[in-house]
Ligand SMILES: Nc1ncnc2c1ncn2[C@@H]1O[C@H](COP(=O)(O)OP(=O)(O)OP(=O)(O)O)[C@@H](O)[C@H]1O
């Protein structure tokens with residue numbers, strides 16, 4: 235049975251929101267002194283309270299018996315606003331991201347509220363709006379009717395245009411520290427009369443990695459597995475079981491083209507009640523490590539693995555080509571958000587794995603051509619030197635060494651971008667499909683239009699050039715090309731107008 239603790243324990247007033255003290259105090263003060271602004275931006279990592287706070291705020295500004303800025307949850311307004319209603323409009327920008335939807339919103343905002351003083355529009359995952367939808371939203375944000383408050387929420391603040399940012403009062407939700415998570419978990423378990431020991435509490439809180447929702451999802455799995463009497467041994471089993479071992483099994487089944495085993499491995503991974511979105515994120519992280527190892531990274535701290543785990547990663551990475559791993563990485567990174575909104579996340583995850591098995595022929599083909607990027611590790615036994623000159627001549631023609639160096643250089647640039655906390659750029663760079671070195675220029679290709687638009691900026695290209703130059707002095711420029719041929723037709727159709735407007739360069 236799944237308890238869905240995170241649903242049951244959604245905070246209903248400001249005082250129940252854990253950890254975001256500064257934000258909560260500021261919002262309460264604004265309500266108490268009636269100094270509201272008409273657009274708020276709630277940003278920060280997932281599962282830290284953005285949507286919950288937005289909903290509390292929407293009731294609080296309309297509550298007629300509010301105390302200390304909190305909604306009373308009892309007055310007619312609070313009760314009506316707690317049910318589905320027309321005055322609190324939640325828009326999920328992940329699925330309603332087109333300009334038509336925002337135009338529709340612009341018409342509807344003019345109607346006055348039916349229940350209380352304010353209509354509140356909560357636009358979740360606002361970074362998913364298209365450029366034209368952003369422009370339409372901007373017009374509304376410039377002159378909103380007095381009875382309207384917008385709350386935009388996002389996990390990816392860097393994807394928002396500056397014009398939107400400058401019109402909102404911004405609040406940054408933070409990941410929660412361990413002790414706050416432990417305290418919160420304790421109170422949830424006590425209220426549910428679930429038995430636990432201190433060590434298990436810490437282990438579960440740690441697995442949440444700062445997110446209350448992720449922590450409560452893990453707590454759900456552990457509690458069900460332990461039949462509500464949590465022991466450390468069982469906690470370890472559930473948390474340990476669902477992570478790397480399952481991912482390893484899934485990847486090995488894919489490598490062996492073994493569909494039966496693949497389904498069995500997926501079942502084992504999620505059979506413990508593991509949150510599929512978390513599993514998918516871990517899968518993407520795992521594959522990212524495989525890519526990094528392929529390009530020669532062997533620093534445990536960069537890979538964020540234990541020293542003893544390196545050989546396992548290396549073994550698995552040797553079963554795939556780098557292109558294949560890159561594709562697998564972007565697949566899992568891209569379905570992570572879809573999983574959150576999917577009615578059947580299990581199917582979505584399984585179909586992503588199946589798609590990877592189906593694309594194995596390319597991988598097999600790659601395996602026939604010796605991989606130039608077998609990162610030479612100190613632990614690897616030395617390969618006997620092949621004596622055959624003609625073969626060497628053959629290989630020199632296609633210059634595999636040059637490409638290896640470029641892949642390695644690119645891997646190092648990516649690491650530097652991440653180390654310097656340029657997350658926006660890092661995320662966009664994940665969509666780079668190909669890197670070429672021509673003369674002293676590094677040319678990167680992407681078929682993702684929004685990543686292209688993000689990267690194609692003189693400052694950002696300049697930063698990339700500087701970073702590349704750290705590793706290879708001969709690099710004097712970095713250029714990005716948008717590969718429209720490989721972009722999906724839908725993308726192209728959707729963006730055709732913007733393409734011409736923004737004078738985007740296409741690869742010839
Ligand atoms: N600060 C918090 N205090 C108490 N509970 C929280 C907090 N943050 C998250 N939760 C728990 O996680 C659940 C989801 O939280 P919420 O939807 O507010 O997160 P979010 O920041 O909007 O996440 P996302 O970015 O994924 O949309 C809540 O129902 C609640 O159980």
Ligand SMILES: [Mg+2]
Nearest residue numbers: 284285358387
């Ligand atoms: Mg949310």
Ligand SMILES: [Zn+2]
Nearest residue numbers: 297306309312
């Ligand atoms: Zn009320």
